[in-house]
Amino acid sequence: MCAYALRPNREVVHPEWTSPVADKLDLVERVIESTIDSAVELACEISSHVFSAGGKRIRPALVVLSAGACGAQVDAPRVTGIAAAAELIHTASLLHDDVVDAANARRGVSTANAKWGNTLSVLGGDFLLSKAFSLLADADGPGVLTVLSAAAVSMAESEMLQAVCEGSIDSWRAGYWRIIHGKTASLMAACCECGAVLAAADESVRLAFRDYGTSFGVAFQITDDLLDIIGDPAQTGKDIGTDLVNGKFTLPVLLAYERGLALTPLVGSGRLSAEDARRVAVQVVECGAAEEARRVAEDYAGRARNALTEIADSDYKAALNALASSITARDL
């Protein structure tokens, strides 16, 4: 959790026309502040930077004033939440705009892309857009949207974490499980949980399907990471060692590193050359780390099947079990 307060150095000044709702706009500011909090500190830091840079908060004011003019109770959490969501959607588009325009400053303050680069600005925008929908989902009560928007937030956070870890073996060792849970397993778990929600299933059933999706997603991603080392480029459509070239150190490589694979001298700029990457891939196989990674993936596939033990048998359940069994054997 990070503790950035919005506009730490600025007095919030609302223009005169906002007077009927000035205190409500302060509430909106608090909602924005708590919404952009994230376990991925950088997600919060970038969001806080763009919100602290100012802005007139016209969109939240439009929501609150229009609601008031129609007779709604303007300090209801639902009104405040939706007003905050509108500002998040707007700010997400500003982050992406600044990338598109390669802008250096906005409102006299450095843009996020000038400060953190394009990659993190794109992902920061995704984080805010997904958070906006997450707020909207909360406003309507729990349902499939809550589940899927939370997954979209996790995906953006993990992609940011992955970008920050780029080129650092130690960062990948510390972050690997969190990254693959967020970038792959979270959406798959959400898909399965949505199935249970659609059937109005019990909480225990919902959790069982969520567990299936999480374990399946981890097995899927480890297999994906493995295919970067042992896959057939004609099947996968990408060269061996592409992850290494992109500064990504995934499970098979991390396991080889623990077995003593001398990666450090190869990692100068944080990324490997295509030739070094291919050489490392061969070593990862030879030292047995690729095989070990496959066993870990198979273990997760087994956990996925186990998650459904209490679920009544059906063709659908059989298909989910078959899917879990086949996923670690896939070749693309």
Add this chain to the structure above:
Amino acid sequence: MCAYALRPNREVVHPEWTSPVADKLDLVERVIESTIDSAVELACEISSHVFSAGGKRIRPALVVLSAGACGAQVDAPRVTGIAAAAELIHTASLLHDDVVDAANARRGVSTANAKWGNTLSVLGGDFLLSKAFSLLADADGPGVLTVLSAAAVSMAESEMLQAVCEGSIDSWRAGYWRIIHGKTASLMAACCECGAVLAAADESVRLAFRDYGTSFGVAFQITDDLLDIIGDPAQTGKDIGTDLVNGKFTLPVLLAYERGLALTPLVGSGRLSAEDARRVAVQVVECGAAEEARRVAEDYAGRARNALTEIADSDYKAALNALASSITARDL
């Protein structure tokens, strides 16, 4: 509307484990196909490219199979729609991933960023993510989420249109109104409409607030465009003529062009140098086009106030009217 069919040259082959739901996955494919349709042809073209490149459609299968295993009716439009939304969220993240990784190929097919560049890939991802939430909103019946997600889709589409128009005066002449409606007015209209929805107001009231927001948004954007020509950099935080440097030809410039301003010889690469941009800004003021653009903005501000004529008086309504009046006089 564009008429790209998914996988025009490929047979859709579902792996064996999908057999209980193969026909449902075909339905999901049709939903994806109709969802990515867009009046902005490029939005549809890029989406169609990434979906046609293949993919195993695992996430939709997880939704449908989990729903079936819990006893839901798996061919209900709600199930199919949510399954399609999950695939859209996934594909949006792939588009942004490929930008982040500067990847040239995925699944053996050129990536969108290799084909259309980073800008359009980022915006294409935003389009798909917003469309996903739009589908989810439809699944839950009309409400604030429907309104706001539709605005997010419009924003992404218009940003794409703007990117495509970059550097071409003729394209900006043809597209200016559509661009500013989509990128600015759509979210402001949605904010106001949400206010009415939150108050459970009548359809006519909802439309009145939507109209207010649209006209207000247009007045706001024209004023923004004008500040690029006549603003004080100390107030706006950006240099005079930044839009021209970025290849954007906005209303004041388009009006000057219609009055005979000789822009064409200046536009070599599609963007103006900072010096040429400042010179053009002076000319736009001298020929009276800046003043004319301000009148157009004021006209829209008047339309915004008129939209609320039938709404009962209140402090909130008065604030909205004051906001509309002040917006064309703002200096940042």
